[in-house]
Structures are given as structure tokens and as C-alpha cells.
Amino acid sequence: MLLKARVVCLSNVYDQHYHDVRGEEVARCLGAKRQVLFQCLASGAGRELIILSAPPKAASRRQFKWLPPVTTRFAGYRQLFCPNWDGPKLRVPLLWFFYARHVFQQVRAGDIVVIENYEFINVVAARWLNLFRRVTFILDYEDGKHLIERSWGKILSSLAEWAGRPLIRAALLAHPKLSDRLPPAVVTEVIPGFIPYKIPGITRAPAAEIRLLYSGSMDRARGLDLLLEALPLLPECGWRLDITGHGPLADSVTRFVQETRWRDRVEYHQSLPPKEYEALLAAAHVGLNCQRSSDPISDVTFPSKVFTYLAAGLLVLSSEASAVKELCGHACCYYTGETPESLADAIKKILADFLVACAQQDLTVVSDRYSVAATTARLQQLLAKIEVLA
Numbered sequence: 001m002l003l004k005a006r007v008v009c010l011s012n013v014y015d016q017h018y019h020d021v022r023g024e025e026v027a028r029c030l031g032a033k034r035q036v037l038f039q040c041l042a043s044g045a046g047r048e049l050i051i052l053s054a055p056p057k058a059a060s061r062r063q064f065k066w067l068p069p070v071t072t073r074f075a076g077y078r079q080l081f082c083p084n085w086d087g088p089k090l091r092v093p094l095l096w097f098f099y100a101r102h103v104f105q106q107v108r109a110g111d112i113v114v115i116e117n118y119e120f121i122n123v124v125a126a127r128w129l130n131l132f133r134r135v136t137f138i139l140d141y142e143d144g145k146h147l148i149e150r151s152w153g154k155i156l157s158s159l160a161e162w163a164g165r166p167l168i169r170a171a172l173l174a175h176p177k178l179s180d181r182l183p184p185a186v187v188t189e190v191i192p193g194f195i196p197y198k199i200p201g202i203t204r205a206p207a208a209e210i211r212l213l214y215s216g217s218m219d220r221a222r223g224l225d226l227l228l229e230a231l232p233l234l235p236e237c238g239w240r241l242d243i244t245g246h247g248p249l250a251d252s253v254t255r256f257v258q259e260t261r262w263r264d265r266v267e268y269h270q271s272l273p274p275k276e277y278e279a280l281l282a283a284a285h286v287g288l289n290c291q292r293s294s295d296p297i298s299d300v301t302f303p304s305k306v307f308t309y310l311a312a313g314l315l316v317l318s319s320e321a322s323a324v325k326e327l328c329g330h331a332c333c334y335y336t337g338e339t340p341e342s343l344a345d346a347i348k349k350i351l352a353d354f355l356v357a358c359a360q361q362d363l364t365v366v367s368d369r370y371s372v373a374a375t376t377a378r379l380q381q382l383l384a385k386i387e388v389l390a
Helices: 018-022 034-046 089-107 118-134 153-167 176-181 225-235 250-257 273-281 305-311 322-330 340-352 353-358 364-369 373-385
Strands: 007-010 049-051 065-067 070-074 077-081 084-086 112-115 136-143 168-173 187-190 210-217 239-246 266-268 286-289 314-321 332-337
Touching: 007 034, 007 118, 018 070, 018 077, 018 168, 034 049, 034 070, 034 373, 049 089, 084 089, 089 118, 112 118, 118 153, 153 168, 168 176, 168 373, 176 322, 187 373, 210 273, 210 305, 210 340, 225 239, 225 250, 225 340, 239 250, 239 273, 250 266, 286 305, 305 314, 305 322, 314 322, 314 340, 314 353, 322 364, 332 340, 340 353
Parallel strands: 007 049, 007 112, 049 077, 112 136, 136 168, 168 187, 210 239, 210 286, 239 266, 286 314, 314 332
Antiparallel strands: 065 084, 070 077
């Protein structure tokens, strides 16, 4: 019996379902964009979609533990985790073996295989699979962080890119410049994020104070330090800031919010489960993206939180880094410069007349191009170009 071909995603994403099954603490994974991407891929291809994943390492346990294979669900799609001996030193090389075997056992001829980034573990599995299965490889090029790394991980990432490039027939790009890293024959679509067909816009007016929200990676590249330095330049009242995420500056933020001056105005929520994060989005008015244009990461990644903010009906204040203005146009408010003063001035303008700032938004381009329906149609065209649709 000939089994129907599917879309198989090699991805490290997971959600609360996996946390519940794992039974021990692992780092939170923000997979909101992946949920919608999988929906668009499944609809665009008209095929069943499954996700093949490797188990993340434990957050605190250091002893070796056998992790059996697990089947769970992500965004309603079946997700299969490979087994592994999880422990120091040997966890990673053992995972390369177990995951490659896992992919080989699950993928069948004719499948569309979507590789998440040039991750070494994904490329090892894809190269092994390519020896024995006739499949079509698509690169989900979410970021090019490996291009700017300076650690030993850059060596593995460079090897993965070198080994993975010949396999790729098409690529989904989060940043337009990532196309420069691909062979000319590769068919591409820029998919930085998703929003509902009709962006709700600002659906709630502030009362006593405007709530600002910063979410995502907490590091210098994303400008979190600039934001903290800008706060003393803001008015004494009329605003409140919520911060959520994790990263190198987490300890600095923890100390900052404990200062008497900021205890009632700035709150650090760390990494929130999905439902709690959605509640935080629902309470906010302005979403902040402070990414630095001068940081090399802005040439290889797109801040997906911009689309998260827009989809939640927030007014977005963003730097012009990482092609945000190019892709989003007048859907956001922008500021230039990488100083606390420039960021504070932009925030003060919004605080002074929030409704005027909202009225200046033009969401049309983003709604028309990056809705689920529009993205699904673009993916159908991409799949037709590489001749994988019947």
C-alpha cells in the first residue's frame, strides 16, 4: 500500500504539552510563529504535517537520565521526540545519532522535509536521510545567528551550512538578506511573521497609565540596556513597563526592578507560559522593539515579536533595525539613533498623545501580505515552483 506523502518538519520547537509529559524543568520555548507556519505549510501543501524533534536538556538536573521516545502534540500536529541519554558531555553527540536514526525511521519517500535553520543536528539527519530517501528539502531560515558567532559553535554551524546548502530546493526567509546565503537556484519567500487577516488595531484605550511591553531576548543586541537607561528620562507618571523573556541581562533586570524607584512601575515576569503571556499582551498598549541597527545580528534575524505585538492589537514602537521598516511600513512607529535619549523621546511622544500615534498607523500592507491566508497562498506558489504539488 502506497502511503500518502506528508510535510515533515525537523524542528526543536515545543510547547506546554511537552513540559507536561517531560515531568522535569526544561527551558521555555517561544513557538508562536512556528504554530502558524505549520498551519500554512499543511494547508498550502494539502498534506498531513508531523514534527520530528530532539529532547531539550534538563534545566537543572546534571545526572544522566534515559529519555525514552515521546509522542505529543504541538499546535494540534503530531510531534515525535527521539530518545537520548541526557547528561553532561555526551548528551549532544549521542543526540546527533539518535535524532538521525529517528528521522530516518519516520520520513518516507515523497515527503517534503522542512529543515529548521542550519542546525548541525538537523543537517546531519538530512544528509543521512538523503542517501536513502527521495524527498524534497525546504529550509526554514529563521535566523542566521551562526554567521556572527565567535565560539566553537560557529565551526559546527559553518559545517552545517556547507553540508546543507546542496540539499535545499526552497527557503522560507525571516530576513530578506538571508537570501544572499543561498544558491541562486533556490526558490525563496520572505515570511518574517504572521498576523490575522484583519489586524485588530488598538482595541483598548489607556486609563490612568499606558502599559509598555518588552518581550523576547534580553541582551544588548536587542537594546534592552538602552530601554533601562531611557526610563529615568520618562515622565514620573502615566506609564508602566512589563518585561518578559530570558537572556544575559536577566540578572541586571532583576536588580533593576528591585530598586525602590521602579518597584511600582517596572515588573519583570521572566519567561511566561503561553496563557499568561497572552494575558500580558491583552493588558498592554505599546509593544517595544529596541533592537540595535549596529549589531551584526540585525542583518541576519527579524524580531518576530513585532508581529506578535501587531497581532495582539498593540501600537508598536520599533527601531529601524533588521528591515522592520522595509517589511512593515507604516504599521509601526519608528525611532532613529541608538541612545537612551532617542528612545525616550519616541516613548514620550506616544505618552503625550497616544490616540494620535494610533491614528497614524497604516496596517494595510502588513494585513494584505502577512495574513495566514496570504502566506498560505504564497507557500502554494512556492511549492508549485519546485514541482512538489500534484
